[in-house]
Structures are given as structure tokens and as C-alpha cells.
Amino acid sequence: MDSEFDAIAVDLVARGATLGQMMGHPMLKVGxxxxxxxxxxxxxxxxxxxxxxxxxxxxxxxGARLWAPGGGARVFYDWVSLPPDQEDQWMRFAEAGRLLVSR
Known part of the structure; x- marks a missing residue:
């Protein structure tokens, strides 16, 4: 895992998110x-x-783009994939995502 993702996960778990796995990759969810x-x-x-x-x-x-899991043809239009060189923006958008699904 990435140290920036680890730091985000710790912070967001403290705010009510849970850490899990999806297709072998770490993910965060609410409910x-x-x-x-x-x-x-x-x-x-x-x-x-x-x-x-x-x-x-x-x-x-x-470097940001719509997310297509596994690089496949199926695009998740509500999702954005943020590149590693934008790690300083990850927490901002992860928190926005948490708030979106918490409504």
C-alpha cells in the first residue's frame, strides 16, 4: 500500500469510514x-x-481521469482517478467522497 493512502485511511476511519478490499485492492467505504x-x-x-x-x-x-477499474472498457462516470503526483490533493477529494456517500 501507499503511505499517503495509509494516512488517509487512518484519518477517515476515525471519521466513521471502514477499510476493506475490492478486487484485491484496499478501499474505503461508509456502510x-x-x-x-x-x-x-x-x-x-x-x-x-x-x-x-x-x-x-x-x-x-x-493526470486525473475518469476511473475504469482494471483499465477496462467500463467507465465509472461518478469516479475520478487521481494520479500519484497529485497525492497532496488526495485527502481533500477522499473526504468529499466520504461526505457524498454519507448523505
Whole structure:
């Protein structure tokens, strides 16, 4: 796992999230709703909701893209994959994702 993801996970678990696994990768959820996943290519994928300002802000970051788990053809349009060189932004968007699924 990545040390930045580990730090985010500790912080968000303290706020009510739980840590789990999805397709062999660590992920965070609230209840049964997943909102963040550390991907095999070192990205953080975050559920932000395609019509939110946070989604638009995340996609505007260099290297960010819509998330297609496993690099497949199926795109999760509510999710943004944030690259490792944007780690300083990960917590901001992970918290936005947690709040989104907590509603």
C-alpha cells in the first residue's frame, strides 16, 4: 500500500469510514457504499458524483481521469482517478467522497 493512502485511511476511519478490499485492492467505504480505492497503478480513485463541483475540480488536475477499474472498457462516470503526483490533493477529494456517500 501507499503511505499517503495509509494516512488517509487512518484519518477517515476515525471519521466513521471502514477499510476493506475490492478486487484485491484496499478501499474505503461508509456502510456498504465505497467511496475511495487505492488502485493497482498507484492512483486513488474517488467517488465524487459526476454533477458535483468536486468532480469537475478533480478532473481538472493534471493526470486525473475518469476511473475504469482494471483499465477496462467500463467507465465509472461518478469516479475520478487521481494520479500519484497529485497525492497532496488526495485527502481533500477522499473526504468529499466520504461526505457524498454519507448523505
Amino acid at each position: 456498504s457504499s465505497m467511496f475511495a480505492a487505492f488502485t493497482g497503478d498507484g492512483h486513488l480513485a474517488v467517488k465524487l458524483g459526476r454533477s458535483t463541483a468536486e468532480h469537475a475540480d478533480a478532473l481538472a488536475l493534471p
